[in-house]
Amino acid sequence: KQEVTQIPAALSVPEGENLVLNCSFTDSAIYNLQWFRQDPGKGLTSLLLIQSSQREQTSGRLNASLDKSSGRSTLYIAASQPGDSATYLCAVRLYSGGSNYKLTFGKGTLLTVNP
Amino acid sequence: DVKVTQSSRYLVKRTGEKVFLECVQDMDHENMFWYRQDPGLGLRLIYFSYDVKMKEKGDIPEGYSVSREKKERFSLILESASTNQTSMYLCASSLQGARYEQYFGPGTRLTVT
Numbered sequence: 183k184q185e186v187t188q189i190p191a192a193l194s195v196p197e198g199e200n201l202v203l204n205c206s207f208t209d210s211a212i213y214n215l216q217w218f219r220q221d222p223g224k225g226l227t228s229l230l231l232i233q234s235s236q237r238e239q240t241s242g243r244l245n246a247s248l249d250k251s252s253g254r255s256t257l258y259i260a261a262s263q264p265g266d267s268a269t270y271l272c273a274v275r276l277y278s279g280g281s282n283y284k285l286t287f288g289k290g291t292l293l294t295v296n297p
Numbered sequence: 298d299v300k301v302t303q304s305s306r307y308l309v310k311r312t313g314e315k316v317f318l319e320c321v322q323d324m325d326h327e328n329m330f331w332y333r334q335d336p337g338l339g340l341r342l343i344y345f346s347y348d349v350k351m352k353e354k355g356d357i358p359e360g361y362s363v364s365r366e367k368k369e370r371f372s373l374i375l376e377s378a379s380t381n382q383t384s385m386y387l388c389a390s391s392l393q394g395a396r397y398e399q400y401f402g403p404g405t406r407l408t409v410t
Contacts, residue, residue: 213395213396214395214396216398216399218401223385223404223406224403224404225301225387225401225402225403225404226387226389226401227401228398228399228400228401231398233396271339271340273340275395277395278353279353280347282328282345282347282353283394283395284342284345284355285342285399287339287340288339289337289338289339290339
């Protein structure tokens with residue numbers, strides 16, 4: 183059974199700092215990995231999707247890497263801002279039968295960026 | 298922009314009531330999903346649908362049913378609400394196939410008293 187782990191569970195940094203969030207998964211037979219952001223009491227916002235054939239994806243100050251063979255992904259946030267404060271979730275997509283695929287989520291990293 | 302909407306942001310129901318949670322997407326996505334999110338447990342898949350009138354059980358389907366009569370709409374039904382179904386419910390949609398990302402709605406915070 184696929185398990186997704188995110189470390190640390192919480193992280194507090196001063197504004198302007200570069201930071202890395204970690205995600206690990208136990209079954210390397212994934213199709214892709216998706217990073218999300220969730221603000222308190224809200225839904226999930228998709229940040230980046232990395233296909234299994236890719237090594238990294240970039241969007242603005244965000245860069246996500248994927249090492250499928252070792253079961254790891256990192257989300258790098260450059261020059262952090264207070265508005266980046268949120269919970270960051272990673273999810274891996276696995277085949278689930280027929281033509282269907284499903285996501286398995288980690289429990290998230292709660293990021294606080296202090297002004 | 299993909300838009301996934303949910304009928305209510307907050308809902309309070311009594312034990313034993315029948316509860317309907319509605320989700321609508323406007324991007325002609327084949328797949329739709331219902332999750333619940335609980336502290337310490339993360340997001341767990343309840344049901345998903347890959348086509349109109351088609352449904353598949355997720356990891357925790359007990360106590361829930363779903364309906365998909367139109368492509369854009371996916372309903373989650375709690376036949377007889379119980380207090381352990383108090384949770385945040387999240388709907389998502391995606392195109393068919395492995396390559397496509399899921400887009401989430403704003404969530405419904407359901408409290409069963």
